[in-house]
Amino acid sequence: MSEDLPTARTGAIHDIGYRHYDGPRLGTSYIRRSLFVDTLRGSYGLGRSARSKVMPFLLLAVMVLPAAIMGIVTGYFGAPSLPIRYTEYVVILQVAVTIYLGAQCPAVMSRDLRFRIAPLYFSRPLSRQQYVQAKYAGMAVALFTLMALPITILLAGALLAELSIGDQLPDYLRAMAGAAIYAVVLAGVGLVVAAMTPRRGLGVAAVVGVLLVLSGMQLAVRGMATEFGSDTFSGYTGLLSPYTLVDGVVTGVLGAKSSVGQGPPDAVGTIVFVACTVLLVLGCYAALVARYRKALS
Amino acid sequence: MNATVAALTSRSLLGRNRTLVLLLLPLALLALCVLARVLAGLDADIERELDGSLAPDLLGSFGIATLMPLLGLIAGTGSIGPEIDEGSIVYLLAKPLNRHTIVVTKLLVAIGVVTAFGVLPIAVAGIVLTGEVGTVTLAFAAGAFGAGVAYSALFLLLAVITRNAVVIGLIYALIWESLVGAVVPGAQTLSVQQWSLAVVQRSLGDEAERVGLEAAVGFGTGLVLLAVVSVIATVYAGKRLQTLRLNDET
Amino acid sequence: MSTVELHKVSRWYGNVVAVNDVTMHLGPGVTGLLGPNGAGKSTLINMMAGFLAPSAGTVTLDGRPLYRDPEIYREVGLVPEREEMYDAVSGWRFVLANAKLHKLPDPEDAARRAIATVEMAQAQARDIRTYSKGMKQRIKMATAIVHDPQVLLLDEPFNGMDPRQRLHLMELLHRLGDEGRTILFSSHILEEVEQIAGRIEVMVSGRHAASGDFREIRRLMTQRPHQFTIRSSDDRALASAIIAEPSTSGVELVVDASGGSVVQIQATDYSAFIHALPQLTSRHGIRLLEVRPADESLESVFSYLVAR
Numbered sequence: 001m002s003e004d005l006p007t008a009r010t011g012a013i014h015d016i017g018y019r020h021y022d023g024p025r026l027g028t029s030y031i032r033r034s035l036f037v038d039t040l041r042g043s044y045g046l047g048r049s050a051r052s053k054v055m056p057f058l059l060l061a062v063m064v065l066p067a068a069i070m071g072i073v074t075g076y077f078g079a080p081s082l083p084i085r086y087t088e089y090v091v092i093l094q095v096a097v098t099i100y101l102g103a104q105c106p107a108v109m110s111r112d113l114r115f116r117i118a119p120l121y122f123s124r125p126l127s128r129q130q131y132v133q134a135k136y137a138g139m140a141v142a143l144f145t146l147m148a149l150p151i152t153i154l155l156a157g158a159l160l161a162e163l164s165i166g167d168q169l170p171d172y173l174r175a176m177a178g179a180a181i182y183a184v185v186l187a188g189v190g191l192v193v194a195a196m197t198p199r200r201g202l203g204v205a206a207v208v209g210v211l212l213v214l215s216g217m218q219l220a221v222r223g224m225a226t227e228f229g230s231d232t233f234s235g236y237t238g239l240l241s242p243y244t245l246v247d248g249v250v251t252g253v254l255g256a257k258s259s260v261g262q263g264p265p266d267a268v269g270t271i272v273f274v275a276c277t278v279l280l281v282l283g284c285y286a287a288l289v290a291r292y293r294k295a296l297s
Numbered sequence: 298m299n300a301t302v303a304a305l306t307s308r309s310l311l312g313r314n315r316t317l318v319l320l321l322l323p324l325a326l327l328a329l330c331v332l333a334r335v336l337a338g339l340d341a342d343i344e345r346e347l348d349g350s351l352a353p354d355l356l357g358s359f360g361i362a363t364l365m366p367l368l369g370l371i372a373g374t375g376s377i378g379p380e381i382d383e384g385s386i387v388y389l390l391a392k393p394l395n396r397h398t399i400v401v402t403k404l405l406v407a408i409g410v411v412t413a414f415g416v417l418p419i420a421v422a423g424i425v426l427t428g429e430v431g432t433v434t435l436a437f438a439a440g441a442f443g444a445g446v447a448y449s450a451l452f453l454l455l456a457v458i459t460r461n462a463v464v465i466g467l468i469y470a471l472i473w474e475s476l477v478g479a480v481v482p483g484a485q486t487l488s489v490q491q492w493s494l495a496v497v498q499r500s501l502g503d504e505a506e507r508v509g510l511e512a513a514v515g516f517g518t519g520l521v522l523l524a525v526v527s528v529i530a531t532v533y534a535g536k537r538l539q540t541l542r543l544n545d546e547t
Numbered sequence: 548m549s550t551v552e553l554h555k556v557s558r559w560y561g562n563v564v565a566v567n568d569v570t571m572h573l574g575p576g577v578t579g580l581l582g583p584n585g586a587g588k589s590t591l592i593n594m595m596a597g598f599l600a601p602s603a604g605t606v607t608l609d610g611r612p613l614y615r616d617p618e619i620y621r622e623v624g625l626v627p628e629r630e631e632m633y634d635a636v637s638g639w640r641f642v643l644a645n646a647k648l649h650k651l652p653d654p655e656d657a658a659r660r661a662i663a664t665v666e667m668a669q670a671q672a673r674d675i676r677t678y679s680k681g682m683k684q685r686i687k688m689a690t691a692i693v694h695d696p697q698v699l700l701l702d703e704p705f706n707g708m709d710p711r712q713r714l715h716l717m718e719l720l721h722r723l724g725d726e727g728r729t730i731l732f733s734s735h736i737l738e739e740v741e742q743i744a745g746r747i748e749v750m751v752s753g754r755h756a757a758s759g760d761f762r763e764i765r766r767l768m769t770q771r772p773h774q775f776t777i778r779s780s781d782d783r784a785l786a787s788a789i790i791a792e793p794s795t796s797g798v799e800l801v802v803d804a805s806g807g808s809v810v811q812i813q814a815t816d817y818s819a820f821i822h823a824l825p826q827l828t829s830r831h832g833i834r835l836l837e838v839r840p841a842d843e844s845l846e847s848v849f850s851y852l853v854a855r
Contacts, residue, residue, distance in 0.1 A: 016837055055464050062472065095471045103464045197314045201378050204463040205371045206318045212367065212471075213325045216359045220329050223354065228340050301647045308635050383631035388690065391596065391625045392648040393617050539615050543598050
């Protein structure tokens with residue numbers, strides 16, 4: 001401690017050894033990259049306790065296992081093709097992806113909110129947008145990995161079953177592109193819902209609830225639309241759920257076969273699907289940035 | 298059953314965010330049913346379907362298979378999970394209160410919530426779809442109630458045992474009951490969903506065959522399992538509460 | 548008359564021993580449980596509150612084991628360390644609920660009295676989530692005394708309290724202790740403990756390091772020589788002046804290669820020294836640039852005690 005003499009008439013602030021650092025600093029891009037990597041690793045529990053690795057790796061296993069089994073079975077029985085198309089995989093296993101989102105998005109978002117760490121981030125040269133971008137990107141890449149891995153294993157299985165690579169490649173590539181779009185869309189939806197509440201348990205239930213309800217609704221409405229006999233109506237029902245929305249984009253734009261029976265009805269439909277996807281992603285991003293305006297308190 | 302515990306539980310369970318999520322689910326169901334009704338008005342085929350498998354599909358796969366587990370999860374874990382997480386459960390435990398009383402009271406609150414947000418809307422949905430308070434409505438309401446009780450009890454127990462109750466509950470309700478159950482028929486005997494569908498099937502009587510509903514277990518098995526699982530879960534939760542370890546802020 | 552007895556109590560989690568062979572007797576009056584963070588105070592209080600079973604040894608209240616017996620809470624009140632309560636209800640409602648849960652014959656009256664005692668009557672209608680930390684502590688206190696318990700356990704009760712609230716709580720505990728209740732509170736701040744506790748129990752690294760009258764232990768502590776490292780505007784003048792003080796036993800002037808120096812002082816009477824230092828420097832016109840006490844953690848102090 002440093003002291004002013006009681007008899008002194010002037011006051012002064014003494015140099016008591018606080019150290020100044022004037023050297024080169026790493027800058028904002030380093031912060032963003034670090035936050036991105038930390039989010040990505042955190043999505044799989046890496047860099048955290050052993051307990052937080054269980055869920056993500058369990059769900060990764062659930063995603064990968066069916067692909068491995070299908071590959072092996074195809075080879076064993078010498079089937080001429082895989083039991084499913086690459087582009088169908090995510091839609092079929094959407095429940096697992098949903099649960100992964102539910103388990104990890106709150107971990108990414110609510111920690112900072114619950115323990116009020118967010119202001120710490122913003123006291124560094126990091127804007128709200130950059131913070132959201134880093135987290136969004138981290139989650140999206142994590143999701144991409146979750147989907148790309150099994151799809152690639154499916155390809156590996158097909159190749160091991162001596163199916164022609166020329167046959168497999170186009171659809172595989174479509175599926176990978178689809179996985180990228182899925183990743184961006186789903187990450188957005190999941191993070192927005194998770195950022196609504198600081199309570200982790202509720203966040204999990206909310207993310208899963210929202211996605212399941214949307215999927216269920218889409219299924220039911222499609223069922224009714226098919227009964228109704230209108231293919232157009234049926235095609236547009238794909239807009240209701242993020243999974244079918246992206247599938248619609250992959251079908252319409254990349255020429256894949258629809259995983260849900262009926263893709264977007266025609267060129268107009270495709271444009272609508274693409275527009276909705278873009279709007280959804282931008283909307284989620286904007287909502288996240290807006291959310292953190294409050295978090296500064 | 299302790300009124301004070303019930304009051305405290307309802308207050309914390311029906312917070313703003315949670316109530317929003319709870320409302321989302323039945324509203325989605327009712328929206329679908331209204332849509333179905335409207336379409337039925339426009340198309341005779343659909344009208345016929347309403348009589349056929351559409352109602353059981355909506356009420357069954359959306360209502361009992363999706364709605365009830367989610368509601369049971371939110372209500373069941375929400376009735377005790379946050380208090381354990383935050384440590385405020387100590388205010389209930391540092392009292393001359395039987396631990397089983399605490400668990401049963403919270404379970405009753407959860408069942409109340411699940412009934413209000415799940416069973417009643419399913420009944421209303423049934424009325425909207427079939428136009429009457431008939432066998433279909435009552436059957437699905439009964440099945441939904443059975444599912445609600447069992448899910449609430451199970452997930453409340455999970456919340457007492459582990460901090461990851463919600464994710465584990467989701468893995469059970471979604472992956473085990475639906476995915477695994479579809480591939481490995483044996484898994485369906487251990488599924489609350491199937492037990493409640495069995496109740497629905499029996500309540501529908503002859504209608505069941507007409508609408509194409511078939512549960513994986515018989516009525517007797519289903520009902521007994523629903524009851525037994527609920528009771529055992531509740532008793533065990535009370536036991537675990539007696540030795541609950543209050544943690545520091547980690 | 549209620550006594551809490553700990554007999555050879557140990558608690559371990561796997562390989563980590565949180566409490567190591569502690570024997571303690573808590574009788575009427577106020578006892579302070581003192582120790583650095585991580586010393587095992589909270590674990591001990593959890594065991595005394597019946598929420599944790601000892602891995603070895605017994606914890607009893609008037610001879611009855613405390614673990615898994617909800618009936619003990621008729622006589623035991625607990626003020627937990629954690630801040631979280633039922634945020635969505637008002638202070639009044641919460642204390643009233645606690646009173647009802649205690650199955651008191653007149654819960655409203657008890658709640659009113661408890662809230663008045665902790666001086667929260669003004670804010671009782673507001674929701675708990677709007678309370679400051681000190682207000683939450685006071686409501687916690689109210690819930691702990693609402694059923695007029697014979698035994699009161701407080702885990703770090705002074706956390707977050709401003710000086711006035713602290714004083715008020717101390718008076719309250721003093722009064723309750725005088726009424727013959729058994730009160731135990733934990734803290735890692737010596738000065739808090741010294742003002743109200745007659746007896747203290749000291750925990751270091753899970754072990755029972757010292758117990759008994761506070762003044763006696765304090766005396767033992769002050770006999771230990773304390774090291775200080777000081778940089779000033781005139782080290783030599785400081786050194787020669789400070790050794791004249793009765794509270795110092797040794798002084799060393801350390802000059803480094805570049806000509807800068809520090810004064811290292813050994814003081815036998817800690818409080819006398821830190822009172823003498825500023826007076827001395829002002830009298831001699833010396834400016835203090837840096838005063839660093841060496842090795843002053845409570846842990847090292849008590850480790851020293853334990854090693855004796």
